Amino acid sequence: xxxxxxxxxxxxxxxxxxxxxxxxxxxxxxxxxxxxxxxxxxxxxxxxxxxxxxxxxxxxxxxxxxxxxxxxxxxxxxxxxxxxxxxxxxxxxxxxxxxxxxxxxxxxxxxxxxxxxxxxxxxxxxxxxxxxxxxxxxxxxxxxxxxxxxxxxxxxxxxxxxxxxxxxxxxxxxxxxxxxxxxxxxxxxxxxxxxxxxxxxxxxxxxxxxxxxxxxxxxxxxxxxx
Amino acid sequence: xxxxxxxxxxxxxxxxxxxxxxxxxxxxxxxxxxxxxxxxxxxxxxxxxxxxxxxxxxxxxxxxxxxxxxxxxxxxxxxxxx
Numbered sequence: 001x002x003x004x005x006x007x008x009x010x011x012x013x014x015x016x017x018x019x020x021x022x023x024x025x026x027x028x029x030x031x032x033x034x035x036x037x038x039x040x041x042x043x044x045x046x047x048x049x050x051x052x053x054x055x056x057x058x059x060x061x062x063x064x065x066x067x068x069x070x071x072x073x074x075x076x077x078x079x080x081x082x083x084x085x086x087x088x089x090x091x092x093x094x095x096x097x098x099x100x101x102x103x104x105x106x107x108x109x110x111x112x113x114x115x116x117x118x119x120x121x122x123x124x125x126x127x128x129x130x131x132x133x134x135x136x137x138x139x140x141x142x143x144x145x146x147x148x149x150x151x152x153x154x155x156x157x158x159x160x161x162x163x164x165x166x167x168x169x170x171x172x173x174x175x176x177x178x179x180x181x182x183x184x185x186x187x188x189x190x191x192x193x194x195x196x197x198x199x200x201x202x203x204x205x206x207x208x209x210x211x212x213x214x215x216x217x218x219x220x221x222x223x224x225x226x
Numbered sequence: 227x228x229x230x231x232x233x234x235x236x237x238x239x240x241x242x243x244x245x246x247x248x249x250x251x252x253x254x255x256x257x258x259x260x261x262x263x264x265x266x267x268x269x270x271x272x273x274x275x276x277x278x279x280x281x282x283x284x285x286x287x288x289x290x291x292x293x294x295x296x297x298x299x300x301x302x303x304x305x306x307x308x
Binding site for chain 1: 236239240241243244247292293295297298
């Protein structure tokens with residue numbers, strides 16, 4: 001039986017279909033999850049996709065973080081459920097305090113959309129184990145509020161405990177502290193990433209297929225855990 | 227009905243790109259001499275009854291939970307008089 005990976009749709013989510021497609025291309029079964037449902041439908045892992053949850057009226061992800069499905073997700077994440085937050089999903093995970101730091105408006109104030117080079121810094125997570133340590137990849141990035149910030153002590157802890165998952169190379173597209181593109185929790189089951197690996201899973205539609213290992217990694221980790 | 231005001235500001239050590247854009251725009255419009263602008267958010271909460279310490283404490287809790295993100299923002303809570 002293939003692993004079942006849930007993808008949450010919030011009002012305003014726009015990359016949920018792409019995330020489900022990436023899950024399918026990784027040979028897992030994508031499961032639609034609705035933000036207002038108090039149920040994770042028994043999935044083995046969850047992706048919080050990009051988009052603009054609830055219009056992000058207050059702060060990106062701030063209201064979405066209190067969606068009923070998030071209560072279950074926070075509970076699951078604390079018990080080891082693999083959770084990947086991409087872009088707005090990353091913002092939701094920070095607002096939920098499942099990941100440290102926060103995402104703020106890009107330092108240059110413009111929405112940015114580009115194919116971004118990254119270095120994978122941490123491969124002992126549920127979502128990056130299929131990469132080589134230090135592997136450089138290119139995936140799309142598109143955000144207006146993608147600047148990762150945290151206080152100096154938190155940034156030092158992220159570096160010291162090797163909790164930075166991916167770093168921007170060549171260009172820092174949004175003013176993120178220390179070129180941080182993604183972070184993880186201590187256990188490695190929760191990962192947040194501002195760029196979009198789900199848009200780089202097929203030659204036809206992406207700049208590369210460099211994003212697919214995020215989705216095959218989680219299957220490996222699930223097989224390992226079973 | 228009474229009103230409680232919550233003011234939220236980005237922490238001083240964080241860059242405020244909106245404020246920086248405003249400094250430039252003000253200068254362009256001839257309002258020279260402004261060296262810094264920081265843009266915040268103001269929330270006005272209408273509450274039932276009078277504002278006492280318990281109400282303020284509850285609003286402070288709400289601000290800490292939802293209205294502000296303490297990771298990046300500071301906030302103040304006060305009863306609006308009048």
